Amino acid sequence: xxxxxxxxxxxxxxxxxxxxxxxxxxxxxxxxxxxxxxxxxxxxxxxxxxxxxxxxxxxxxxxxxxxxxxxxxxxxxxxxxxxxxxxxxxxxxxxxxxxxxxxxxxxxxxxxxxxxxxxxxxxxxxxxxxxxxxxxxxxxxxxxxxxxxxxxxxxxxxxxxxxxxxxxxxxxxxxxxxxxxxxxxxxxxxxxxxxxxxxxxxxxxxxxxxxxxxxxxxxxxxxxxxxxxxxxxxxxxxxxxxxxxxxxxxxxxxxxxxxxxxxxxx
Numbered sequence: 001x002x003x004x005x006x007x008x009x010x011x012x013x014x015x016x017x018x019x020x021x022x023x024x025x026x027x028x029x030x031x032x033x034x035x036x037x038x039x040x041x042x043x044x045x046x047x048x049x050x051x052x053x054x055x056x057x058x059x060x061x062x063x064x065x066x067x068x069x070x071x072x073x074x075x076x077x078x079x080x081x082x083x084x085x086x087x088x089x090x091x092x093x094x095x096x097x098x099x100x101x102x103x104x105x106x107x108x109x110x111x112x113x114x115x116x117x118x119x120x121x122x123x124x125x126x127x128x129x130x131x132x133x134x135x136x137x138x139x140x141x142x143x144x145x146x147x148x149x150x151x152x153x154x155x156x157x158x159x160x161x162x163x164x165x166x167x168x169x170x171x172x173x174x175x176x177x178x179x180x181x182x183x184x185x186x187x188x189x190x191x192x193x194x195x196x197x198x199x200x201x202x203x204x205x206x207x208x209x210x211x212x213x214x215x216x217x218x219x220x221x222x223x224x225x226x227x228x229x230x231x232x233x234x235x236x237x238x239x240x241x242x243x244x245x246x247x248x249x250x251x252x253x254x255x256x257x258x259x260x261x262x263x264x265x266x
Contacts, residue, residue, distance in 0.1 A: 005050075005077035012077075014051050016127035019079040022101040027074055034071045037185050038064070038175055044195035048076040053124035053162035054198060057153050058169055059146040059224050060133040064176035064183060068169055068191050069131055081123055083116050083132040083152075085251075104130070117152060124162045134221065137251035138178060141241040146225050148242045154201070154216035158209060163198035164220055168227035194227045 004012035007027070008019045019027070034040070058069055070080035079102075086105040089095040098105075104123070106116040120130050134149030141147055157164050171191040176183040201219075203212040225236035243249065 006075050017078050034067055037183055038191035041190060041192045042072055045076050047195045047197050048078060049198055050077055053127050054129040054165050055153055055157055055162050056129055056131045056165040056167060057134050057220060058167040059228055060135050060138050061173040062176045062178055064172040068172055072193050078129050081128055081130045120156055124160050140243050140246055145236055146221050146240055148240045149217050149221050151213040151217050154213040157201050158212055163200045165198045166196040166223040168224050168231055169193045170231040192231050194231050196223055196227050
C-alpha cells in the first residue's frame with residue numbers, strides 16, 4: 001500500500017492528499033531524474049501526516065528547493081501544494097501548469113498579498129497540506145543558516161489550528177547554486193532532508209495575536225535551524241540573521257549593486 005500511496009495510484013490516498021493529473025504525469029519523468037541528480041537522503045518521513053490539514057515549513061537555499069521538497073512530499077504520499085511567488089505564474093505555459101496543479105501564488109508587496117493566505121486557509125479547510133518557505137526568499141545568512149521569518153505561517157497556524165511541520169534541507173545550493181540557470185550535479189553531491197514532528201500552537205494568556213505570531217515564528221525557525229544543525233553536524237546560531245536589515249532585499253525590490261551571493265561550501 002505504501003508504494004501505491006507514494007505514486008498516487010487508485011484510492012491509496014485520501015482525497016485531500018491526491019496530487020491530480022498534472023503532478024501525476026509530471027512525476028513519471030521527474031522523480032527518477034531528481035533521484036539521479038540529488039541522491040536524496042530523507043529522515044523523519046514517519047512524521048509526514050497522511051491526513052488532516054498541515055502547514056509544512058522549510059528553510060530556503062536555492063532554486064532546487066521546490067523540486068526537493070516536492071519530491072519528498074509526493075514520495076511520502078502527499079500532494080505538494082506550494083505558496084510560490086506570483087512571478088512564476090506569469091511565465092507562459094509554466095503559469096498554467098502551476099495553476100492546474102493547484103499551487104498558490106503570493107503577490108508580495110501588493111494589495112493582493114493577503115490573497116495567498118486566504119487561498120491557503122481554504123486549502124487547509126479541505127484538509128490539505130500546504131508547503132511554504134517562511135523566510136520568503138533564499139537565506140542571506142553567510143553560513144547558510146535560516147533567517148528570521150515572516151509571520152504568515154504562524155498566523156495561519158494560530159487562526160486555523162492546523163499543525164506546523166518543520167523540515168530542514170541541506171545540499172540544494174551546492175547542487176543548484178544561486179544565479180545558475182541549471183543544476184550542477186557532481187559526484188558526492190547529495191540533498192539531505194529531515195522532517196520534524198508536527199505540533200500545534202495557540203495564543204497564550206495575556207498575548208495579542210501579533211505577539212503570539214512573533215513568538216511562534218521564532219520558535220518555528222528555531223526548530224528548523226535545530227533540524228538543519230542535525231543534518232550539518234553543527235550547532236546553529238542562537239540568534240538568526242535578520243534579513244530585514246539587509247541592503248540587498250530582492251524579495252521586496254531592493255537590490256544592491258555589488259552584493260555577493262554566499263555559496264554553500266559543504
